[in-house]
Amino acid sequence: MDAEERLRYEINKCRRCEACKDLLDLACVVFPEMFDLVDKEWETGEAITTDQLRRLVNLCNFCAACPCSDIRAALMDAKTEYMDRFGLGFRVRVLENVERLGRLGGRAPQFTNSLFKNGTTKTLITKIAGIHSDRRIPPFPQENFSEWLGKRKKRVDPGRRKKRKVAYFAGCTARYFFPDVAKSVVEVLERNQIEVYCPEQKCCGMPPLLEGDRKLTLEFARDNVNRLAEAVTKGYDIVCSCPTCGYMLKEILKIGASQIIWHQGADETETDFAHVQVGHGIIGAISGLSSVRLPKKYLDLLLRDEGFFSSISPEKRILVSENSYDLGEYLHRLCTSDELDTRFGNVSLKAAYYPPCHLRKQKIGRPYQELMGLIPGVTVAPVNGDYCCGNAGVMGFKQEFHRLSIRIASRLIQKIRDLDPQVLLTDCLSCRIQFNQLTPYDVRHPIEIMRESYRNYQEEGEEKAVGAFS
Numbered sequence: 001m002d003a004e005e006r007l008r009y010e011i012n013k014c015r016r017c018e019a020c021k022d023l024l025d026l027a028c029v030v031f032p033e034m035f036d037l038v039d040k041e042w043e044t045g046e047a048i049t050t051d052q053l054r055r056l057v058n059l060c061n062f063c064a065a066c067p068c069s070d071i072r073a074a075l076m077d078a079k080t081e082y083m084d085r086f087g088l089g090f091r092v093r094v095l096e097n098v099e100r101l102g103r104l105g106g107r108a109p110q111f112t113n114s115l116f117k118n119g120t121t122k123t124l125i126t127k128i129a130g131i132h133s134d135r136r137i138p139p140f141p142q143e144n145f146s147e148w149l150g151k152r153k154k155r156v157d158p159g160r161r162k163k164r165k166v167a168y169f170a171g172c173t174a175r176y177f178f179p180d181v182a183k184s185v186v187e188v189l190e191r192n193q194i195e196v197y198c199p200e201q202k203c204c205g206m207p208p209l210l211e212g213d214r215k216l217t218l219e220f221a222r223d224n225v226n227r228l229a230e231a232v233t234k235g236y237d238i239v240c241s242c243p244t245c246g247y248m249l250k251e252i253l254k255i256g257a258s259q260i261i262w263h264q265g266a267d268e269t270e271t272d273f274a275h276v277q278v279g280h281g282i283i284g285a286i287s288g289l290s291s292v293r294l295p296k297k298y299l300d301l302l303l304r305d306e307g308f309f310s311s312i313s314p315e316k317r318i319l320v321s322e323n324s325y326d327l328g329e330y331l332h333r334l335c336t337s338d339e340l341d342t343r344f345g346n347v348s349l350k351a352a353y354y355p356p357c358h359l360r361k362q363k364i365g366r367p368y369q370e371l372m373g374l375i376p377g378v379t380v381a382p383v384n385g386d387y388c389c390g391n392a393g394v395m396g397f398k399q400e401f402h403r404l405s406i407r408i409a410s411r412l413i414q415k416i417r418d419l420d421p422q423v424l425l426t427d428c429l430s431c432r433i434q435f436n437q438l439t440p441y442d443v444r445h446p447i448e449i450m451r452e453s454y455r456n457y458q459e460e461g462e463e464k465a466v467g468a469f470s
Contacts, residue, residue: 003074003081007053010074011038020066027388027408028066030059030075054082059404061392062210063357064247076209080308083212091130095394096211099203102144102176109140132402136437138177145170145179149186149198163339165195166330167231169224169249171242172203173429181429184451185241185327191454192334192341197236199227204245207393209252214308221253222312228324229316238324241447243359243428244393246326250362254321256307257314326359327447328367328427335371345456346377347449352421354383354412354435356428368427368446375453381419387412391434406438413438425449 001009014020015038020031033056037048057079066072094101105112115121116137126133166189174182189196202223208216228238228249240246309317325333334340355366372380390408395401416424416439424441426432435443 003077004050004053007057007074007078008048010071011048011056014068014071015039017068020068020071027063027386027390027411029404029408030056031066033059053078054086057082057212061388061390061395061405061408062206063388063392064361065357065386065388076212077308079210079212080214081212084214088211088213089130091128091398092211093213094129095131095397096208096213097203097216098172098207098394099176102140102172105140106144106176109142113139130399131397132399135397135402136433138433138436140177141179143179145175145182148179148183152186163193165197165234165236166239167197167199167228167236169201169204169228169238169240169242169245169324170198171240171245171429173433174241178429178432178445180448181241181445184445184447185239188331188447188450188454189239192331192339197231199231201227204242204248206244206248206252209248209308210393210395218309218311221309224249225253225312225316225320228320229313232319232323236323237330238320239327239330240324241327241427241445243326243356243362244430246324247358247361249324250321250326253309253312253317256310257317257321326362326364326367326427328359328371329362329364331371331450332367335374341454342374343457344375344450344453345458345460347375347453347456348377349449350379350381350422351425351449352381352383352416352419352423353446354387354389354416354424354426354431356426356431357388359427360386368425372425372446372449375449378449378453380425381421383412383415383419385415387415389428389431389434391430393430396430396434396437405434409434409438416441 011034014031015035020028037052037056040046041048057075060072060075060079062072062076064072088096115125116139122137123133125131126135126137131137168182168185168189170182170185174185186196186198202220204224205217205220208220232238238249240249331340335342351372353366353369353372355369359366366382369380369382372378388408389412390396390405392401392405396405416435421441424435424439424443425446426435426443427445427447429445432443432445435441
């Protein structure tokens with residue numbers, strides 16, 4: 001069964017199941033279109049065309065809100081097959097490589113920003129790149145995170161003993177567009193006596209994966225997996241401040257690799273059988289055993305990984321997955337083990353907190369919401385419900401998707417307005433771009449509030465010291 005046939009099977013199965021029908025009233029634009037297509041096929045007897053299916057898969061922004069993983073996988077597989085069959089247009093190839101856009105635009109940020117401020121040049125650039133004319137382009141900072149880090153390394157004190165070691169995966173948006181977020185991560189971790197290592201890294205691969213670009217996705221993923229796996233072997237925990245990057249490293253990369261982990265038995269006289277260490281796969285679930293003895297002739301069948309990332313070492317993918325943490329999750333763990341520095345200064349702030357889609361899919365709760373509760377002066381109203389901002393990385397920039405992205409976000413925006421915050425907090429920088437587009441609020445990452453609080457505590461201490469001697 002090829003990817004299109006599987007998609008046809010899955011959408012018919014979905015229509016009969018309807019467990020996801022409540023999504024029709026939420027932010028998803030895929031399910032209404034899918035149900036309409038299936039209903040018309042049933043009524044008229046005319047098969048859904050390939051062009052109609054191509055439009056359907058291009059509506060999916062992989063927010064992962066639907067509870068059925070089968071339809072998500074079918075949509076992504078079909079999107080990849082269509083890309084292989086029909087190719088990607090120039091405009092998509094421009095937008096999907098966020099890292100390249102960040103590097104090019106950041107080489108001369110003042111000049112780049114002036115081009116987008118000028119109506120004529122902005123119109124020309126956005127038309128060539130396929131960006132909707134109403135989309136606001138986030139300004140390029142005068143100094144990106146890598147440049148800041150390069151200067152800062154000269155001032156690091158190597159003699160101070162660290163309790164933990166973190167390999168920080170910053171993600172493209174923090175590195176090239178919102179470097180204050182990445183800087184805050186480094187400062188907060190170092191405040192907690194943690195050694196921070198920022199390995200060379202590429203895009204996590206989610207934007208090209210979302211476009212069905214297998215080659216570019218694998219190029220990014222392979223490089224990242226090799227570097228991050230090496231860091232883990234040297235004792236580093238991997239930490240992501242971007243929930244999409246974290247979802248990619250923790251969940252997506254391991255698909256097909258973590259079902260069964262095995263190793264050859266120590267007894268070399270066993271020529272026909274092998275001892276298989278059972279991981280999270282179906283054998284363990286059925287048998288309840290930690291290991292089984294199986295004929296070697298069946299191993300290739302049982303351990304086969306033919307998934308999207310099968311060309312990348314499964315051992316390394318699992319190693320990266322099992323040692324990757326969302327930043328909020330990591331700090332919350334420090335807090336529960338009494339390792340977090342809780343000497344926070346006052347920050348007068350009435351905030352609303354939006355937990356993004358890919359954070360919710362990690363099923364780690366809302367660690368930042370609890371961490372914000374430790375900071376004096378901060379009140380946080382959570383945005384409850386399965387809402388999506390609709391931006392989906394670069395999809396919200398496209399001419400054909402921009403207005404859909406606003407439609408998807410409409411209920412969420414109204415929910416935020418009802419909370420009437422001074423500041424809107426979210427850990428997703430793609431959401432931040434969308435909120436900057438659609439709301440008047442100051443949008444910040446929770447880690448920036450933690451950094452501000454630590455700095456305020458230090459300043460308060462210095463003021464007390466000065467007062468004591470005056």
